[in-house]
Amino acid sequence: MPYGPGSTDILARIIAQRVSSALGQQILIENRPGAGGGVGSEMVARAAPDGYTLLLGAAATHAVNPALFTRLGYDPQKDFAPVINLASIPNVLIVNPALAASSVAELITLARTQPGALMYSSNGPGTSPHMSAALFEMITGVRLTHVPYKGSAEAVVAVARGDVQLMFANLAPALPMVKDARVRPLAVTVSQRLAAFPEWPTVAEAGAPGFEVSTWFALFAPAGTPEAIVARLNREFGAALTDPDTRDKLLAQGFILHGGTPQDLARLVASELAKWARVVKASGAKSD
Numbered sequence: 585m586p587y588g589p590g591s592t593d594i595l596a597r598i599i600a601q602r603v604s605s606a607l608g609q610q611i612l613i614e615n616r617p618g619a620g621g622g623v624g625s626e627m628v629a630r631a632a633p634d635g636y637t638l639l640l641g642a643a644a645t646h647a648v649n650p651a652l653f654t655r656l657g658y659d660p661q662k663d664f665a666p667v668i669n670l671a672s673i674p675n676v677l678i679v680n681p682a683l684a685a686s687s688v689a690e691l692i693t694l695a696r697t698q699p700g701a702l703m704y705s706s707n708g709p710g711t712s713p714h715m716s717a718a719l720f721e722m723i724t725g726v727r728l729t730h731v732p733y734k735g736s737a738e739a740v741v742a743v744a745r746g747d748v749q750l751m752f753a754n755l756a757p758a759l760p761m762v763k764d765a766r767v768r769p770l771a772v773t774v775s776q777r778l779a780a781f782p783e784w785p786t787v788a789e790a791g792a793p794g795f796e797v798s799t800w801f802a803l804f805a806p807a808g809t810p811e812a813i814v815a816r817l818n819r820e821f822g823a824a825l826t827d828p829d830t831r832d833k834l835l836a837q838g839f840i841l842h843g844g845t846p847q848d849l850a851r852l853v854a855s856e857l858a859k860w861a862r863v864v865k866a867s868g869a870k871s872d
Contacts, residue, residue: 585640586624588617590707590736591673591754591837595801596640598833599670602824619653620710620871621645626657629664633808635817639664641804644710647856651864652710653871660857666849667803668818670825671839675716675773675797676758677787679750680743681765688771688790691750695726703729703748705739709871712799713739715860716752716773718867723792743767754799755838773797780838800842800856802849814846 585596593615600611616624625645631637639645646660658664677688685691695702706713709732721728731748733739736757743751744766751758752773761767771787772778775796787795803821805814822843824830834841 585613585615586617586621586642586645588615588735591756591799592640592642592801594756594837595671595834595839598830598837599821599824602827602830603820606820606823620649620708622649622653622656622658625649625660628804628806629658631806633665633806633810635805635809635813637806638667638817639804640670640801642801643712643799643856643860644715646802646804646853647860648710648715648864650857651861652869660853661850663807664804665807665809665814666846666853667805667814668821668846669800669802669842669844669849669852670821671834671841672798672800673837673839674755674778675712675752675799676755676762676784677716677750677770677773678740678743678753678758678762678767679770680746680748681768682746683749683768685770686768688785688787688792691770692724692726692791695724695728699727700729702750703731705731705733705742705748705751707734707736707739708732709869712754712797713752714869715863716797718869719795719797719863720752720787720792722863722866723795740767752797759838774840778838798840800852802852818846 596613604611616627621644628637628639650660685694704717736754740753740757740761742748744761762769769784771785771790773787825841825843
């Protein structure tokens with residue numbers, strides 16, 4: 585787990601419980617946060633390719649980091665064997681209730697009249713909330729100021745307190761604040777409205793055509809892992825996604841479940857690498 589507690593951690597623990605039972609072996613979750621997921625990713629890239637050390641990677645580790653970091657200790661394609669695309673979770677654009685913007689269109693207008701004055705939080709450089717905002721800036725032409733925090737929960741609380749004005753937050757950590765009316769949801773970042781919250785428009789339909797961001801999570805093994813082991817892992821983790829109890833738990837947390845073949849995941853990584861390279865370049869963001 586290349587991150588601390590948050591959406592990725594929730595996904596890992598729910599699925600690991602089901603797969604541990606199926607395999608008859610305990611799956612241990614080890615959190616190795618740091619460098620936008622780079623610390624944990626590099627550790628797995630250097631691990632023995634025997635199927636016993638796996639990475640729960642994400643869009644940040646395998647699509648954004650290669651463009652963002654000047655020095656990266658792993659290659660997202662050469663150093664890993666794709667196993668399965670597990671799930672994704674939408675981001676929701678939230679603002680502090682005191683902000684004079686009740687829609688995406690009003691937020692864009694406000695941001696254009698005050699270039700750089702509006703601040704947004706994230707759980708670190710290169711994370712989905714950061715890159716969502718960068719894509720929003722690129723599409724709309726507004727200029728915002730990035731304020732990174734150490735974790736998702738802290739970044740959401742910053743919006744509620746008014747320390748920053750907005751965030752493209754992962755849905756899971758944002759929901760409690762939304763339900764308590766401590767933050768105001770404006771739109772979701774995926775291409776279609778969510779069945780659980782049909783009243784929330786998408787960012788694209790609400791004022792930023794072409795905008796779409798989905799925070800995906802996928803399983804990777806070290807490069808060189810035998811194909812038979814990859815196939816077994818793909819089968820077991822795919823079965824977990826269709827297990828009724830596991831599925832219900834994940835859906836309740838706001839996850840969209842995927843699955844598919846290792847080849848499907850390889851194609852996803854390739855397309856996402858190209859997409860986020862353009863966004864990172866346009867944003868001018870760089871990290872050591």
